[in-house]
Amino acid sequence: MKKLWSGRFTQKTSGTVESFTESISFDKKLWKHDIKGSTAHARMLARQRIITKKEADAIVAGLQQISVSIENGSFPFSSELEDIHMNIESALTENIGPAGKKLHTARSRNDQVAVDLRLYLKDEMKKIVQLLKALQRTFVRLAEKNKGAVMPGYTHLQRAQPVLLGHHLLAYTAMFQRDRERFQDCLKRTDVCPLGACALSGTSLPTDRAYTAKLLGFREVSGNSIDSVSDRDFALEFLSCAAITMMHLSRLAEELILWSTEEFRFIEMSDRFTTGSSIMPQKKNPDVAELMRGKTGRVYGNLVALLTLMKGLPLAYNRDMQEDKLPVFDSVETLEACLEVLDGMLQDLKFNTERLSLTSGEGYSTATDIAEYLVRKGVPFREAHEITGRIVLSCISRNIPLTGLSLKELSAFSPKISGDIIPVLDPAESVRARTSFGGTSPSEVRRQINYFKKLLK
Numbered sequence: 001m002k003k004l005w006s007g008r009f010t011q012k013t014s015g016t017v018e019s020f021t022e023s024i025s026f027d028k029k030l031w032k033h034d035i036k037g038s039t040a041h042a043r044m045l046a047r048q049r050i051i052t053k054k055e056a057d058a059i060v061a062g063l064q065q066i067s068v069s070i071e072n073g074s075f076p077f078s079s080e081l082e083d084i085h086m087n088i089e090s091a092l093t094e095n096i097g098p099a100g101k102k103l104h105t106a107r108s109r110n111d112q113v114a115v116d117l118r119l120y121l122k123d124e125m126k127k128i129v130q131l132l133k134a135l136q137r138t139f140v141r142l143a144e145k146n147k148g149a150v151m152p153g154y155t156h157l158q159r160a161q162p163v164l165l166g167h168h169l170l171a172y173t174a175m176f177q178r179d180r181e182r183f184q185d186c187l188k189r190t191d192v193c194p195l196g197a198c199a200l201s202g203t204s205l206p207t208d209r210a211y212t213a214k215l216l217g218f219r220e221v222s223g224n225s226i227d228s229v230s231d232r233d234f235a236l237e238f239l240s241c242a243a244i245t246m247m248h249l250s251r252l253a254e255e256l257i258l259w260s261t262e263e264f265r266f267i268e269m270s271d272r273f274t275t276g277s278s279i280m281p282q283k284k285n286p287d288v289a290e291l292m293r294g295k296t297g298r299v300y301g302n303l304v305a306l307l308t309l310m311k312g313l314p315l316a317y318n319r320d321m322q323e324d325k326l327p328v329f330d331s332v333e334t335l336e337a338c339l340e341v342l343d344g345m346l347q348d349l350k351f352n353t354e355r356l357s358l359t360s361g362e363g364y365s366t367a368t369d370i371a372e373y374l375v376r377k378g379v380p381f382r383e384a385h386e387i388t389g390r391i392v393l394s395c396i397s398r399n400i401p402l403t404g405l406s407l408k409e410l411s412a413f414s415p416k417i418s419g420d421i422i423p424v425l426d427p428a429e430s431v432r433a434r435t436s437f438g439g440t441s442p443s444e445v446r447r448q449i450n451y452f453k454k455l456l457k
């Protein structure tokens with residue numbers, strides 16, 4: 001196959017170089033975006049009278065035909081033609097003749113690959129934003145369904161204070177809200193058209209870059225041709241947004257794994273989203289959640305790979321940049337797969353609300369409520385903390401819960417303690433009382449549910 005750049009070469013490329021430099025094996029993923037970019041470029045060339053209307057029509061029809069053959073699997077991808085750009089261009093010329101040779105006028109693969117990757121990421125990020133939204137909705141639904149359930153809240157993975165299960169679930173909705181906003185923000189900077197920057201310096205031909213950008217649905221045209229072909233910040237931003245989202249998914253996965261252990265028994269995952277053991281017949285394993293936690297490592301790695309790839313590159317385009325695609329594709333696929341599988345898994349999840357409620361009062365979890373009770377009676381907080389600490393210590397030494405102390409025993413610790421302390425020791429009451437903005441009270445959880453319902457409409 002004749003190389004599109006063969007003019008100044010007298011020897012044939014070595015076979016090892018061909019397989020070493022090819023990217024068609026992975027950048028064929030960009031075919032739709034490449035054809036979209038080329039179609040817009042041809043239209044612009046005709047509008048500017050750089051090529052004729054007839055030539056542009058032939059190019060567009062030829063590209064359409066290639067599109068069909070890629071879709072039905074009959075397109076002959078060739079690694080001799082290096083990448084998706086030259087595979088398509090060379091097939092075009094073969095199919096439509098001389099007009100095909102005019103498509104690459106006032107363009108380079110450097111701006112072409114940049115526009116392809118931006119178009120691809122715009123599509124995928126819009127999809128990810130929708131997947132995150134669906135996940136948030138699922139969390140809101142779960143929160144609403146279980147809004148009355150009290151559970152132990154943790155710090156340091158030690159029982160800390162009772163909280164509402166709905167409150168805990170809504171914490172994830174808030175995390176995914178930030179993720180969604182981050183992707184939306186990244187979308188803004190991805191939505192800039194580099195096509196027409198050519199190799200690095202622009203062109204002497206009378207192009208109209210704004211028109212191409214408009215045809216492609218870009219919000220803006222890149223303002224510096226050198227930067228246009230050198231810049232991969234949008235891909236880096238995408239990879240860091242993906243890494244942060246995966247970190248959230250991994251924390252959630254970790255909780256789901258812990259909560260489904262015999263030791264916790266807070267949740268049960270459905271058979272549809274768990275797997276068995278090849279040797280131990282009794283097992284039901286949370287492999288989906290574990291893989292989600294595990295795949296986070298790869299997504300972090302992809303970010304570090306691209307950061308490292310870019311850090312030593314002089315301006316403008318360098319072939320190193322071809323290595324940007326695999327990490328980007330991998331993070332897109334991994335993140336989308338995680339978001340999709342997680343949504344189904346959550347919808348099937350069963351909460352053991354009885355056990356959650358039973359354990360919510362264990363571990364002296366209402367001790368802070370006693371301290372706040374004393375504060376309300378005029379005791380300075382540090383003193384109240386000290387008094388409550390002594391109450392807890394005495395319970396520990398007698399191996400009884402806070403509710404195991406009589407009113408007489410309790411008031412021996414402070415004259416401020418009277419009969420109205422009794423409800424304070426109840427986890428449900430503790431939760432009800434935490435009405436500060438963003439706190440765990442039913443009224444505040446309701447407020448959050450309403451807020452997200454409106455936001456996610």
Ligand code: ARG
Nearest residue numbers: 023083109110113319321322
């Ligand atoms: N396959 C290349 C890449 O992905 C396309 C750009 C090649 N440009 C060049 N001057 N060799 O980066």
